[in-house]
Amino acid sequence: MQAVCRKATENDIDTLVDLIAGYAEKGIMLPRSRDMLKRHIHTFVVAEVGGEVVGCGSLTQLGADLVEIRSLGISEGYKGLGIGSKLVDQLIHEAKEQNIPKVMALTYEVNFFEKNGFSVVNKEIFPEKVWTDCIHCAKQHCCDEIAVLRTLN
Numbered sequence: 519m520q521a522v523c524r525k526a527t528e529n530d531i532d533t534l535v536d537l538i539a540g541y542a543e544k545g546i547m548l549p550r551s552r553d554m555l556k557r558h559i560h561t562f563v564v565a566e567v568g569g570e571v572v573g574c575g576s577l578t579q580l581g582a583d584l585v586e587i588r589s590l591g592i593s594e595g596y597k598g599l600g601i602g603s604k605l606v607d608q609l610i611h612e613a614k615e616q617n618i619p620k621v622m623a624l625t626y627e628v629n630f631f632e633k634n635g636f637s638v639v640n641k642e643i644f645p646e647k648v649w650t651d652c653i654h655c656a657k658q659h660c661c662d663e664i665a666v667l668r669t670l671n
Contacts, residue, residue, distance in 0.1 A: 519567055521601045523608040526574065531555050533571045534562065534589075538592035541591050546626055552588060562589070563608045565601045570619040572596040577612050580622075580644065585613050587623040606634045610670065619670050624663040631666040642666035 526534065534555050541547035555562070557629050558576065565573035575590035592601050613621050622644060625631055632638075644665065 519599060521565045521567050521572070521596075521599070521604050523565050523604050524561055526559050526564045527670070528556065528559055530562070530564050532572055532576075533632060534564070534574050537571075537574055537591050537593060538589055540594075545546035547589060547591060559585075563605060563612075565592075565605050567596065567601075571606055573601045575602075575609055577609045579616075579618070582624065584620045584622060584644070585616070587616050587621060590623070594632075597664060602630060603634055606631075613668055621668045621670065623666050625666060628664050628666065634668070636668040639665050639667045 531552060533551070533614060535552050538547060538550045538555075542549035553656070558578075561576040561578055563575055563577075564571045573590075573596065576588045577637070578586045578588050579601040580586050590602065590605060615647060619638075622639075623631060624641065649661065
């Protein structure tokens, strides 16, 4: 089962809405509306297996030297096959192309990110994140996500 990563297109929006909604319903990912996805489709990559989109992730700029991996998810039945790592590799490649040296994420999957070269850090070192997204989150004052960071060469 070979996964191929590519830039997302508007044709992927329905699949992205469904994939992200599944995670959001479990409280482990922020929901993304169809309108938001349409406006930010250029920030998304998808993973395909046999022409079917089975994973996604996006890269959002938070500052001149910092981007965040967001909305990283894999369809049921495709987890544990290395597809998430392929998506992270693609997003890291994009950060390097943009000359952005730091990539962060907020996650419940610390082991996954550590296997992909990230280290756990104090989330308070990211005021850009706190002021752009966290103020809109229901868990703002009781956040249980772990911040991870990877510094690129």
